[in-house]
Amino acid sequence: MSYKTQSHAKGSTKPGFSSFKTATPITYPGRWPRDALIQSTLDPSIASIEPWLRPLPGSGCTFAYVCIIAAERTLIGLADGPCRELLTIAGIDHVRFVTRAEISAEPERSLYRAIWAAKSDTVPPAFLTKVLTGLAEGHEWTVGELADATNVQLEACLRHIFALSSQGITNLHWSLKPTAASLVTARASHPPIFPEVQAENSHARRPPIRAELPIR
DSSP states (O other): OOOOOBOSSTTOBOOOBOOTTBSSOBOOSSHHHHHHHHHHHTOTTOOEEEEOOSOOTTSOOSEEEEEEETTEEEEEEEESSOOOOOOOOTTOSEEEEEEHHHHHOTTHHHHHHHHHHTTTOOOOHHHHHHHHHHHHTTOOEEHHHHHHHHTOOHHHHHHHHHHHHHTTSEEEEOSSSOOTTOEEEEOOSSOOOOOGGGTTOHHHHSOSSOTTSOOO
8 A cells, every 4th residue: 555645736746754764755645644754753762764555454544654663663553533453464563553633632733843844944053063062972951051052042042953853963852842941862763861850840851742642
């Protein structure tokens, strides 16, 4: 089963979804499956994303893709409603069904879209150097600390971090919305271990993903 991303011109297709976690573009059938791919891209627990082109008869899924986490292959099946559980699939270690309602919940969907919209931004070299130097030395910045250290307005600093996160350079950790207390860390294929001094900072401790979606 293949999925084509239809453009407004009849019979034509867009190239599909690409990110720093995909080796090849993934064609998708609509806006909310694209939202799911964006959310998986920005989830620090997911190392890479692959297309899934085989049929899933009787499952109720309308679209599926594969996430690699901790060297295991998890199939993400998307559906408008409940799905029938699939016990085993060749080449897959885990199966996770996600509904349109989970992916489309606000304010998360709009925040993910805002982060992803910055992916083509050019980050000032001085700002990028400051971030990378600090992360290489093991420092985990908050957005507020970065704004102070780089003498950049908080709003502009956050936009730069959106760009770096969507480009695969950093992770941004937030709760209900990004704030000055949100933590910026080096990107890894697994969630970072936070120091105990961050325990009171809920924004710093929660990865950028809804509670129902992560594949743990």
